Amino acid sequence: MSTENGELSDLYQEVILEHSKAPRNFRKPAEANQHAEGYNPLCGDRCTVYINMDGDAIRDIAFQGSGCAISRASASMMTQILKGKTKAEAAKLFEEFRDLVTGQEAAPETADLGKLKVFSGVSKFPARVKCATLAWHTLQSALENKDTPVSTE
Numbered sequence: 001m002s003t004e005n006g007e008l009s010d011l012y013q014e015v016i017l018e019h020s021k022a023p024r025n026f027r028k029p030a031e032a033n034q035h036a037e038g039y040n041p042l043c044g045d046r047c048t049v050y051i052n053m054d055g056d057a058i059r060d061i062a063f064q065g066s067g068c069a070i071s072r073a074s075a076s077m078m079t080q081i082l083k084g085k086t087k088a089e090a091a092k093l094f095e096e097f098r099d100l101v102t103g104q105e106a107a108p109e110t111a112d113l114g115k116l117k118v119f120s121g122v123s124k125f126p127a128r129v130k131c132a133t134l135a136w137h138t139l140q141s142a143l144e145n146k147d148t149p150v151s152t153e
């Protein structure tokens with residue numbers, strides 16, 4: 001077994017493959033009051049994030065789109081972790097997630113990310129960081145209710 005195979009299996013952990021095949025909250029909620037579109041031209045990933053805000057809290061969050069396994073799994077798991085969270089909590093999680101996938105040293109110590117830690121393997125593949133963060137960038141734009149689509153480039 002080559003090292004490369006080992007790293008690839010790190011990247012495509014079972015939980016990532018499972019979420020990419022059966023993404024959670026993959027829908028367009030009728031009651032969504034804010035949304036944004038995101039595009040990662042490097043890989044061709046597209047996603048639209050829908051949120052239903054209740055004051056400062058994310059009452060409901062869902063997404064639609066098409067893309068690689070990493071981008072789909074990341075969006076799916078993001079919607080799971082963010083339901084019920086406030087804007088500030090979402091911003092903090094985004095910061096931690098970005099640190100994790102870019103290989104910042106502080107990230108492995110943070111407990112809040114939970115299952116999202118499976119994305120730590122992405123840090124070995126700089127080209128895939130944008131796949132993993134696309135949904136989060138799009139979420140940020142949805143929270144700000146921006147009309148301009150987000151591009152990772």
Ligand code: ZN
Nearest residue numbers: 043045068131
């Ligand atoms: Zn991708």
